[in-house]
Structures are given as structure tokens and as C-alpha cells.
Amino acid sequence: MRPLSYVRAESVEDAIAFVSADPHSAFLAGGTTEVDLVRLGVERPDLLVDINRLPLDLVEELPGGGLRIGALARMSDVAHEPIVRERYPGISQALLLGASEQLRNMASIGGNLCQRTRCAYFRDDLSPCNKREPGSGCSALEGLNRGHAILGTSESCIATHPSDLAVPLVAFDAVVHTIGPGGARSLAIDDFYLLPGETPEVEHPLEHGELIAAIELPPLALARDSLYLKFRDRQSYEFALVSVLAAVEVRDGAIADVRLGLGGVGTKPWRARRAEAELLGAPATAASFAAAAAAELEPAQLREHNAFKRPLAERAIVRGLTAALRGGGRMNGALP
Ligand SMILES: Cc1cc2nc3c(=O)[nH]c(=O)nc-3n(C[C@H](O)[C@H](O)[C@H](O)COP(=O)(O)OP(=O)(O)OC[C@H]3O[C@@H](n4cnc5c(N)ncnc54)[C@H](O)[C@@H]3O)c2cc1C
């Protein structure tokens, strides 16, 4: 058994200092992912720095109608927060469709965004995996790749990013606020997630010791009617094969604004920009939705077992847009 030290940080400064000082250390929030990965031997920190006592758990309204969600707010608390349900129902739905009640009570927003892929080869330290061990190869390319990505892939890695929450955040242009050894900075969430390219082990631009402090959501009128649909092998306690966040605003019969995010198909939480571009100014009809969905999936790279994701994603987009048009999150008051 490998020895592992634990320390509880009492301030943000301490947390950053502890982790920065030791290249083999990691932050520990709810522990629902980190502890698993340590047990599996996929991550091998020699020090875990518990950040649960840091004052980063508030959900605050911002002037102008936006929201700031502390990185240590729990998934359950954020999902049930009335202001989140009212202004960004797609976020509430994405949170409640993830993991299980017990996990959501422990799991933090920052930890959710930093969770690692569920690719089975990544979690098995005997299999070649470029993400876990750079240069060792990718077992999924010719292996069991049914759950793997079809967009944003490379010959180095085809793993999906598993977060449900990140899908609406990408669609809503959320901003990730961090504090690190070099000070504070803000990153657009779409830039926070990196494509695998030739370095799939680098998933985000955080420096070692850089802490996510909060997520900021800009005011967004159409987000009030957003909705999140998740398609998976079983109805609970399962990651997405395909998921979609849809929000659409129609004026004078034409689409005036639209937000589309996809989960389960991309190597990062996927902003469906091709589809959005097709939809802007188009009539809000099933034919426009289908054409936009086809445009988004056109560059899909299909593998032996995951080709079904392309038609599934296309249908999910059409269904998501159709439901969002009919009232989205408000109509979908029956949260899961
Ligand atoms: C059985 C199971 C099913 C699941 N199903 C789903 C699902 O369907 N959908 C879904 O979205 N998720 C799912 N999850 C993942 C779950 O949502 C995450 O495990 C959880 O959100 C992680 O949060 P945490 O606070 O426990 O993070 P931890 O496990 O404590 O940390 C995770 C990672 O984030 C880092 N970290 C944590 N906080 C910060 C911070 N503030 N700044 C910088 N780095 C930080 C840690 O160092 C670590 O690397 C599932 C998990 C399990 C175990």
C-alpha cells in the first residue's frame, strides 16, 4: 500500500500553498471521484489537501441578472436552488440527472468540472492509455468504444468528458474563476476544456495548485426556458450516451437566439456551434432542426461500436429544440 498524507486547509491561501509546494498533491473536495481514482491506482498523489472548509459554497445573484456559484457548493444544493431553477433550469436538470442522491449531496461543482473520463481503459492501470500514461497508446481506438466520443477526437484519445453540468455551462458561456499561485484569473468555460490532440493528458489549463473558486453565469433570457435531456443505458445512476441542452428564442417566426450543448459525444463538453449557426434566422421548424443537427454531426468520426451515436445525437438535438420551443424548463417543471 502506498502511504498517503492528508491535510485540511483552513483558508484559500493555505490550500493553494499546500498543493503548490508538492508536485504530487491534489485538492480533495467531496472525494467522490478523487478517492476512487486513488484506490484504482490511476492517480497517485502523496498528499490530499481537503478544501471542504473553504468559504466557497455560496450561490449569489449578480447585478444584472447573472449568478455566481461557489466551487464548493454541492450538486444537490445548486440543483434545488430556486434561483437556478428559475433562471437556468437546464442546469438544475443536468445536475439532478447525474450520479445518485447520495453522491450529489457530497459532490461539489468544482469537482464535477474536474472529474476525469469514465473510459474503462483509463481506469484500468494495466491497459495502454495515452491519457493516463502518455505515449502508451489508446486501447479504445480498436477496443470497446461504444461509449466513446465522435466529435473532437484525435488518434491519441477518443474519451468523452463525463460531466452533465458542464454541458449547460458551455452552452450558457459560463466563466470559471480561479485563484492560484500566480493570482486570480477568469477563463471562458469553452477554453477551460481542451481537445485531446496529441496531449490527452492535459485536460484543462489549470496550473498545479490553481483552485477553481467559482463559476459565473451571465444573464441570459432564453436560459429560463432551457432544458436538458439525457439518453443512457438505464434511467438512473448512469453517464450519458448522448445528452443535449437546448434553449431557443423565436421572434416573428424566425430563430433569434439559440443555445445548444451536447454531452456524451465530444471529447469535451460540446458547444454545438455549427448547429447554432444554421439555426439563427431560420424558421423554427422540424426541418430546420434536422438540418442543423445533421450539420453539427457531419464531422463525426465513427468507430466500430459507437456509430449509433450520430443518429442518436441528431434525434436528441431535434427533440431538445422541439421541447425547448414549447416552454423548455418552465414546462418541464417536473424535474427528474
Ligand atoms: C458512481 C458515480 C456515478 C456518477 N455519475 C455521474 C453522472 O451521471 N454525471 C456527472 O456529471 N457526474 C457523475 N459522477 C461524477 C460526480 O459528479 C463527480 O464525482 C463529482 O461531481 C466530483 O465532485 P467532488 O467534489 O466529489 O470532487 P473530488 O472527487 O473531490 O475531486 C475531483 C477532482 O477535482 C479536483 N478538484 C475538486 N475541487 C476543485 C477545485 N475547487 N479546484 C480545482 N480542482 C478541484 C480534485 O483535485 C480532483 O482531481 C458520478 C460519480 C460516481 C462515483
Ligand code: SF4
Ligand atoms: S480513449 Fe483516451 S482515456 Fe480511453 S484509452 Fe484511449 S487514451 Fe485512454
